[in-house]
Amino acid sequence: MPAVSHRAAAIGLVAAVLAAAAVLTQLxxxxxxxxxxxxxxGEAQEKVPLDNPLAGVWEGAAPLEIPLSAQQLTAPMGGGSIRAVTVRAVHDARRIYFRLEWDDATQDLRAFAPEEFRDAAAIEFPANGVSTLPSFCMGQAGAKVNIWHWKADWQADIDSGFVNVPQAYPNAAADFYPFQDSDTFYPGRAAGNLLSRTEHSTPVENIVAGGFGTLTTAEQQTVQGKGLWQDGRWYVLFARELEGGGDYTPFEPGQTTNVAFAVWDGSQNERDGLKSVSQFVELAVAGGGGGAGTETFVVLGVIAAIIIGGLGFLLYSERFKRKA
Amino acid sequence: MQTTLRLRAGAPPDGGLSRPARVDAAALAPYALWLLLGAGVTELLLFRTLSRVGVHVPKHGAVLGVYDALVQVGSFAFNVSTLTAYLAAGLLAYSAYRSATGRQPLAAAGALLVLTLAGVSLLLSFAGGGPATRFAFGSAAVVAMLLLAGQAWRGRSPSGEGPLRAAIVTLAVLAYAAAQYHTLANHAYGALGIVSAPPGTRTALEAGELLVLLNAGAVFWAWSGVRAGRRWRPGALQVIMPALLVLTFLGGYFGRQDSSTTAILSLWTLGLTLYLPLPLYTLALGLYACAWAGCLSRARRDPATMGDVIALGLLPVAGLTLDTTYQVLVALVALLLLAAPHAADAREVNAAYLIHHPQGRLRVHQLRADAGAPARR
Incomplete structure (x- = not known):
């Protein structure tokens, strides 16, 4: 082999790296x-009931404990009272289901009075058609996110009925409100604002956002859910059809996407940006060929081959050295 | 092939600079290392950070044009950095293995494992992998790190830090191991189909973050020059650089509108959740930057420590949580440099640095002249 100076070889190497990087960037x-x-x-082994987050099917789903931290990206910053959320996910080829659970000593079901804040939880995905990973804090222009927001007060409205002024303030008295039977007395309801409704078909709001301050209630409210508080722990179920439509994140077996989580503890005055958040983690929807079992065997085989090959290489090197 | 450790095994007087010689891994590694550091820091700033604070960039006019151009440069730097990570890990591990076989079994095994991981990670970039694959790769990386920590306690250092260097490597490895336990335990449970949460993962992750802060203090003690006591006179770079970084950090955090730059930089790029009091992170950042600047000043006088400059620069590029195979390789390269500082030919490291220095060519010629070799123009 002809002798080459180190610098010439290095320049050639660097040039090759830059050229290859340019091609990769272009592609x-x-x-x-x-x-x-x-x-x-994973694929659910039995039917997933929409009204019971404690159903046995969840015992067969692998949990993932995801650390949370205070939201420190945009004002109002803070929260962080919930340190982790345990998440499980399954699908049945028609719907995808998530169950979130976290410790919370208090059950905060009302956000009626100005000083009351509810418990809540949210799941966030990159919106349909997004090619780059959005900012996990509400996405960004050109990279929207789809958020499913479960609210404990909506859950209470569904379970026990809407809490109105007489229930919230039993000793309050008002002689007369003009036009109180007219639609315009409640302009939010008259305008169809989801947040003003007294009746909800689901405790989960489907939202789309493309940056701070752009949270928008989605046109279609397609996410079902059920929250249950038991022994100081919340169990919240989210469910939606795999097909999304519009900006809503679609799912299909074999797909890999991203998901992030947020939890609010009302008793700690957490609301809005004051919450516990996670970064995006990978979400793999099982199916579409292959399986974890197959992969495990293949990996074990490769590890064995590497160990045997490495030991052989070591022995060969030693023999080669001794001969030299 | 010739033995690569010229500093130990007898280097030519000019360090291989002047006359053509057979190319070997140790001589080429420094070029790859400098390229990795340059491209790594560039992609850390322009790609991983700038692209993630794009929500705050005005979406009109020249600002957007400049932003897009910088992110594109960062994207290119990311690809340069990933390719160079394979190259640097391969070259460095190979030369470390060649020099260590037989005499230092820990170093040989660690180097061989790093070499294998470089190859496997390239394969994974095409094939991907599920929980079992990720668990196997991550576990092997942790084993390689532990072997390198063991080597650090047995090896010699070029500048006599000895146990302090070994302690720094060990702290870094423990931080990585703690953070990786969080990830790998979940991968293992997923691969084995165990339907319960692995114990202590969150605590391990937080412990890893604490170890990062402790290690910044140890790095400061080792490389800033503070051990000289009252005779310590920090250079201008040692004051200006930490001050700028700390001011940027605090300015971003307590900014008038929000603290996205700070939070995203720490959370998304370094993997630090900032769960501890903010002054601790500020102090750690300042101390680490001061140590790196001190190490750089020292390496100009003592080329044997140039590998430390690169290693300390690469650790932040790798981050704590090692979310990609590229970050794993960068961490391994940094630890290899710290644990086996002779793996790369230190004279070549210095020469490669000088060539890129503003006055580099003059210094290289001077180096050759000092060695009695003809300076070519």
Whole structure:
């Protein structure tokens, strides 16, 4: 082999790297693989009831404990009283289901008075058609997010009926309100504002956002849910058809996307930006060929081959050295 | 192939600068290392950080144009950095293995494992992988790190830090191991189909973050020059650089509107959740930057420590949580440099640095002249 100076070889090497990087950039391709946490949405082994977050089917779903931290990205910053949320996900080829659970000593079901704040939880996905990972804090222009927001007060409205002034303030008295039977007395309700309704078909609001301050109630409220507080712990179920439509995140077996979580503790005055949030983690929807079992066997085989090959290489090197 | 450790095994007087020689891994590694550091820091700032604070960039006029151009440069730097990570890990691990076999079994095994991981990570970038694959790759990386920590306690250092260097490597490895336990335990449970949450994952992650802060203090003690006591006179760079970084950090955090830059930089790029009091992070940042600047000043006088400059620069690029195979490789390269500082030919590291220095060519010529070799123009 002809002798080459180190610098000439180095320049050649650097040039080759730059050229290859330019090609990869042009192709919008990356030579990396994720090592991050992955939430596996396996195929449900039995029917998933929409009204019972404690159903036995969830015992067969692998949990993922996701650390949360205070929201420190935009005002109002703070929260962080809930340190982790445990998440499980399954699908039945028609719907995808998530169950969130976290410790919360108090059950905060009302946000009626100005000083009352409810418990809540949210799941966030990159919206339909988004090619780059959005900012996990409400997305960004050109990279929207789809958020499912479960509210404990809506859950209470569904379970026990809407809480109105007489229930919230039993000793209050008012002689007369003009036009109180007219639609315009409650302009929010008259305008069809979801947040003003006294009756809800689901405790989960379907939302789309493209940056701070752009949270918008979605046109279609397609996410079902059920929250249950038991022994100081919330169990909240979310469910939606796999097909999304519009900006709503679609799911299909074999798909990999991202998901982030947020939890609010009303007793700690958490609301709006004051909450506990996670980063995006990977969400893998099972199906579409292959399986975890197959992969495990393949990986074990490769590890065995590497160990045997490495030991052989070590022995060969030693023999080669001794001969030299 | 010739033995690569010229500093130990007898280097030519000019360090291989002047005359053509057979190319070996140790001589090429420094070029890859400098390129990795440059591209890594660029992608950290322009790609991982700037692209994630785009929500705050005005969406009109020249600002958007400049933003898009910078992010594109960052994207290119990311690809340069990922490719160079494979190259640097391969070259460095190979030369470390060649020099360690037989005499230092820990170093040999660690280097061989890093070499294997570089190859496997390239394969994974095409094939992908589920929980079992990620668990296997991550576990092997942690084993390689532990082997390197073991080597750090047995090896010699070029500048005599000895146990302090070994302690720093060990702290870094423990931080990575704690953070990786959080990820790998979940991968293992997923691969084995265990339907319960692994114990202590959150605590381990928080412990890893605490170890990062402690290690910043240890790095400061080792490389800032503070051990000289009252005779310590920090250079201008050691004062200006930490001050700028700390001011940027605090300015971002307590900014008038929000603190997105700070939070995203720490959470998304370094993997730090800022769960501890803010002054601790501020102090750690200042101390680490001061140590890096001190290390750089020292390396100009003592080329043998140039590898430390690169290693300390690469650790923030890798971050704590090692979310990609690329970040795993960068961390391994940094630890390899710290644990086996002779793996890369230190004279070549210095030469590669000088070539890129504003006055580099003059210094290289001077180096050659000092060595009695003809300076070519």
């Amino acid at each position: 919008d391709s990356r030579l990396v693989s994720s090592q991050a946490l992955s939430l596996q949405a």
